[in-house]
């Protein structure tokens with residue numbers, strides 16, 4: 001079974017065509033093509049059209065839609081110094097995904113050349129940008145951890161790539177090696193130091209490429225395998241418990257990071273580790289690596305700095321929460337999170353993305 | 354089965370004790386403890402004692418040894434502006450690993466307090482640093498891709514953490530958000546912008562933490578599953594073929610990155626993806642995520658920029674190469690690489706780390 005669509009944010013509706021990023025003429029032609037689609041971002045927030053603003057995170061909720069702009073509608077923005085442009089890719093002629101969102105607007109039958117997509121970040125005022133849309137209910141959502149979870153699978157995939165790369169431009173516009181200004185290259189996928197004598201131009205290093213932060217997130221099973229360990233941070237909504245998680249540190253493999261983070265956050269020691277699935281999490285640019293692991297000790301000793309409380313929950317308690325009964329012992333994270341999918345995976349309930 | 358020791362560089366002989374990094378007094382006390390061990394680095398190269406300089410990458414080769422220094426031997430270096438100090442961790446009282454290298458020098462029976470380890474990077478001349486060792490055959494190896502593969506498992510794990518973090522200090526001493534100088538914090542695990550008005554001090558971002566670059570590396574199986582796809586870069590030693598690999602991009606899950614990189618580098622389309630194991634690769638700071646995947650097309654069309662040649666090899670050809678016969682069709686990468694371990698995994702030959 002292909003695991004492409006297991007997790008929210010991981011759809012890849014476009015062919016990124018990374019080899020074309022260095023072909024400036026080709027990129028410029030694609031930019032000006034009247035069929036090219038621009039997604040507009042303000043402070044890392046995409047312009048969306050809300051469909052059902054009151055139905056919060058409901059499974060049957062109609063997806064919010066990303067607003068699409070043409071070259072003519074944004075070409076003035078492209079010239080402004082506070083704008084960042086990122087080439088996202090070309091629509092796939094053969095779509096790998098099962099999600100048909102993008103097909104609504106494609107016109108491949110009449111025009112064989114696939115459309116190009118770009119993300120455009122602007123630092124103009126929201127109002128100024130919102131005026132450009134003829135549609136109603138448009139906005140730049142404020143609460144990203146909630147509002148960016150209401151998109152279709154394909155559009156979530158587009159936002160994942162766009163938001164991570166734009167966040168990188170926003171925080172990495174200086175060369176970390178010499179402190180000089182850096183210049184955007186490769187259609188928004190590289191930044192090079194403008195100082196030609198800077199050692200960042202020598203040897204192999206990562207300073208000029210967008211950053212991706214790998215994180216381990218794990219469902220820890222009790223040695224009896226009938227319970228699992230979940231924790232809550234102070235910032236969680238009331239009653240919510242989720243999987244433990246943490247950044248992979250330099251020099252660690254996935255399995256070592258799982259063992260270390262579980263021990264740090266809960267005091268529990270774990271043995272074997274199994275990879276389950278992964279998810280890009282563009283807040284700003286994490287790669288969540290989802291694992292299952294079995295504990296070898298059961299006493300909980302939480303790291304109070306990070307975790308307010310951690311507890312063992314029975315499989316039945318988890319099933320009750322996933323099924324959303326009002327009697328549920330705790331609240332599970334939303335279905336768009338990999339933590340939710342790990343819980344489903346363990347209980348054997350099929351994915352409900 | 355615990356996969357802790359499957360890959361070279363992934364051993365974790367120390368407890369990193371990350372919560373203690375902010376406790377400056379504790380760190381300073383550990384620094385001055387006469388039992389504390391310092392590893393000395395020059396240009397990201399650790400001081401080692403070569404054991405058998407002529408027996409290149411032989412499986413029965415005696416491991417090279419990391420040179421260990423005491424506080425007294427390095428305390429003058431700690432004061433110099435070109436030095437970087439990184440707290441690596443404390444020896445584990447209960448050792449998780451099977452590798453006993455570090456036990457040779459521990460003295461836990463007589464002294465119950467575990468020893469601390471630090472990595473110390475210095476920009477002094479090599480000769481000046483080498484003088485500090487009383488042992489013979491000490492050096493700072495030049496060819497990292499070859500010379501850092503000759504350590505014991507535990508010492509390779511120490512080098513993985515040290516080298517990645519020191520490489521980060523070497524290339525990230527300026528704030529990427531404002532271009533100002535940054536200051537080392539948390540015992541070498543964080544850098545904060547010295548400019549108090551910099552927006553890097555606001556909100557959640559990654560600019561102050563060491564970078565880890567996730568990479569997918571995959572063994573692509575032929576649809577008939579009796580062959581696998583390997584490629585060679587121009588820089589490889591003659592005859593060597595290895596797994597395809599590439600950096601995970603922002604907004605991708607592991608599986609999507611595998612599909613994209615295989616298609617980019619070889620023109621082959623792949624279907625399902627299975628995670629096998631992972632490996633930190635401190636050149637300078639990658640996390641190799643090793644996968645198996647099955648192709649759905651077989652025609653090869655290499656990306657000439659990156660790959661000189663890619664070919665399908667039979668299982669028998671791979672087994673012959675792994676067993677090192679002189680008749681072998683091609684040369685496999687060394688056993689310390691995850692590519693080698695993926696090939697062993699597929700052929701069913703047990704790991705020979």
Ligand SMILES: Nc1ncnc2c1ncn2[C@@H]1O[C@H](COP(=O)(O)O)[C@@H](O)[C@H]1O
Pocket residue numbers: 213245246247261306557558559562563
């Ligand atoms: N790349 C990163 N981005 C953000 N925080 C990080 C990063 N690496 C380490 N951290 C630290 O890790 C903490 C979160 O802990 P954890 O997610 O459990 O590793 C944050 O509060 C930061 O102090």
Ligand SMILES: Nc1ncnc2c1ncn2[C@@H]1O[C@H](COP(=O)(O)O)[C@@H](O)[C@H]1O
Pocket residue numbers: 204205206209210566598599600614659
């Ligand atoms: N973090 C990174 N470090 C080094 N090179 C990178 C990084 N991200 C992207 N690249 C580019 O990826 C190329 C290697 O291709 P691949 O490993 O197949 O993705 C390098 O030559 C760089 O141009």
Ligand SMILES: [Mg+2]
Pocket residue numbers: 244245246247265306
């Ligand atoms: Mg955490």
Ligand SMILES: [Mg+2]
Pocket residue numbers: 245246247261264265306
């Ligand atoms: Mg943590």
Ligand SMILES: [Mg+2]
Pocket residue numbers: 246247261
């Ligand atoms: Mg952590």
Ligand SMILES: [Mg+2]
Pocket residue numbers: 597598599600618659
């Ligand atoms: Mg590659």
Ligand SMILES: [Mg+2]
Pocket residue numbers: 598599600614617618659
């Ligand atoms: Mg590549």
Ligand SMILES: [Mg+2]
Pocket residue numbers: 599600614
């Ligand atoms: Mg690549």
Ligand SMILES: [Zn+2]
Pocket residue numbers: 175176177178179180193194195198199200
């Ligand atoms: Zn520079």
Ligand SMILES: [Zn+2]
Pocket residue numbers: 528529530531532533546547548551552553
């Ligand atoms: Zn700054």
